[in-house]
Amino acid sequence: xxxxxxxxxxxxxxxxxxxxxxxxxxxxxxxxxxxxxxxxxxxxxxxxxxxxxxxxxxxxxxxxxxxxxxxxxxxxxxxxxxxxxxxxxxxxxxxxxxxxxxxxxxxxxxxxxxxxxxxxxxxxxxxxxxxxxxxxxxxxxxxxxxxxxxxxxxxxxxxxxxxxxxxxxxxxxxxxxxxxxxxxxxxxxxxxxxxxxxxxxxxxxxxxxxxxxxxxxxxxxxxxxxxxxxxxxxxxxxxxxxxxxxxxxxxxxxxxxxxxxxxxxxxxxxxxxxxxxxxxxxxxxxxxx
Amino acid sequence: xxxxxxxxxxxxxxxxxxxxxxxxxxxxxxxxxxxxxxxxxxxxxxxxxxxxxxxxxxxxxxxxxxxxxxxxxxxxxxxxxxxxxxxxxxxxxxxxxxxxxxxxxxxxxxxxxxxxxxxxxxxxxxxxxxxxxxxxxxxxxxxxxxxxxxxxxxxxxxxxxxxxxxxxxxxxxxxxxxxxxxxxxxxxx
Numbered sequence: 148x149x150x151x152x153x154x155x156x157x158x159x160x161x162x163x164x165x166x167x168x169x170x171x172x173x174x175x176x177x178x179x180x181x182x183x184x185x186x187x188x189x190x191x192x193x194x195x196x197x198x199x200x201x202x203x204x205x206x207x208x209x210x211x212x213x214x215x216x217x218x219x220x221x222x223x224x225x226x227x228x229x230x231x232x233x234x235x236x237x238x239x240x241x242x243x244x245x246x247x248x249x250x251x252x253x254x255x256x257x258x259x260x261x262x263x264x265x266x267x268x269x270x271x272x273x274x275x276x277x278x279x280x281x282x283x284x285x286x287x288x289x290x291x292x293x294x295x296x297x298x299x300x301x302x303x304x305x306x307x308x309x310x311x312x313x314x315x316x317x318x319x320x321x322x323x324x325x326x327x328x329x330x331x332x333x334x335x336x337x338x339x340x341x342x343x344x345x346x347x348x349x350x351x352x353x354x355x356x357x358x359x360x361x362x363x364x365x366x367x368x369x370x371x372x373x374x375x376x377x378x379x380x381x382x383x384x385x386x387x388x389x390x391x392x393x394x395x396x397x398x399x400x401x402x403x404x405x406x407x408x409x410x411x412x413x414x415x416x417x418x419x420x421x422x423x424x425x426x427x428x429x430x431x432x433x434x435x436x
Numbered sequence: 437x438x439x440x441x442x443x444x445x446x447x448x449x450x451x452x453x454x455x456x457x458x459x460x461x462x463x464x465x466x467x468x469x470x471x472x473x474x475x476x477x478x479x480x481x482x483x484x485x486x487x488x489x490x491x492x493x494x495x496x497x498x499x500x501x502x503x504x505x506x507x508x509x510x511x512x513x514x515x516x517x518x519x520x521x522x523x524x525x526x527x528x529x530x531x532x533x534x535x536x537x538x539x540x541x542x543x544x545x546x547x548x549x550x551x552x553x554x555x556x557x558x559x560x561x562x563x564x565x566x567x568x569x570x571x572x573x574x575x576x577x578x579x580x581x582x583x584x585x586x587x588x589x590x591x592x593x594x595x596x597x598x599x600x601x602x603x604x605x606x607x608x609x610x611x612x613x614x615x616x617x618x619x620x621x622x623x624x625x
Contacts, residue, residue: 221572306460375590378493383587
């Protein structure tokens with residue numbers, strides 16, 4: 148019984164933040180509902196897209212609303228791993244699942260017919276276009292990683308609960324924007340970004356991340372004193388903590404770009420296949436904006 | 437981008453230019469706790485109202501951070517007027533209650549000035565206090581002789597006479613800065 152309580156304790160949030168719970172519940176709820184409706188309409192719903200989508204949302208929940216969040220607050224390398232999930236892995240999976248048509252199908256019809264919906268769309272469009280500009284998006288992607296790692300900014304973000312939440316949300320939202328831009332299942336003709344630009348965007352974000360990761364890994368002094376000031380989750384040499392964090396910022400983060408490029412290449416190839424005759428699975432499922 | 441800039445302004449704009457060390461007023465709640473004193477008596481934060489208070493976490497088997505911080509504080513306080521010194525107290529909270537009983541704490545704080553008070557508590561009490569100030573502690577593996585390391589915050593939290601959180605003093609803050617902030621804290625009514 149004691150063991151059960153201990154395990155349950157790890158699954159409960161360290162600091163309950165309704166925004167994350169609502170986000171995850173709404174995402175999963177809409178998705179499952181959308182899938183069910185699509186099935187009713189006789190559409191074939193595969194397995195891997197739902198799996199990938201739910202995995203992405205589940206990962207976001209796990210790093211923000213379980214005891215893992217405690218580790219992310221009191222250790223540098225676990226914090227870097229949290230951001231790897233929020234900014235890279237989870238948004239990557241969600242974008243890869245191309246969930247928009249399913250989410251739209253899951254929307255309550257009252258919401259879909261809400262007056263002012265088109266007006267809101269018109270207002271949101273220019274800032275969205277700006278953020279998704281092929282030069283701005285990679286800049287923002289790398290800029291945010293650097294910004295939150297400015298030692299003074301990092302100190303305040305870890306100390307203040309409010310800033311901590313702002314930091315994590317900014318990472319997730321930017322991650323969703325970036326990976327959606329480069330993994331968008333729409334072809335360039337359908338309004339997606341050109342494949343060359345996607346590959347370029349994926350490649351230009353690699354060197355700055357390598358540079359930052361290597362800097363953290365090889366730095367001989369402790370750059371972020373907040374973990375000593377506030378205490379670490381367990382005794383670990385501060386430099387070891389920083390080196391591990393540097394490696395996480397460096398290797399898996401840039402690997403994600405490489406995987407992204409491979410997927411874009413697959414898009415290009417499948418489009419070629421389309422031109423040659425056979426319509427591919429990828430093309431058929433394309434959502435309309 | 438505009439969002440980032442305004443966020444930057446927010447970050448740099450919120451600290452009081454009068455303080456030399458980190459201003460945490462408004463960021464951290466007033467001093468509250470239930471702990472055990474050096475005679476095994478139960479104490480709470482009310483006991484220490486009326487004087488400016490410094491709060492520091494550690495453990496008596498600590499070899500570097502704790503004794504260094506305690507000695508550093510002791511010597512800085514030596515430069516204060518005697519009257520000011522009487523209005524200041526330093527709470528040393530041990531996060532290692534398994535080894536630090538009240539008697540051990542009493543012997544430890546006796547190495548420093550009379551302003552130093554040793555406190556500890558149960559796991560729940562310590563967790564409540566560390567969590568309140570967004571800090572933590574943890575234990576390493578025991579070696580063959582039963583020794584283990586303890587990770588703990590190195591920050592010193594400063595509270596005014598009403599128990600309101602004022603400052604966070606770091607290890608590498610300049611001596612003059614700490615001294616001038618302590619003087620200012622004590623000059624407040």
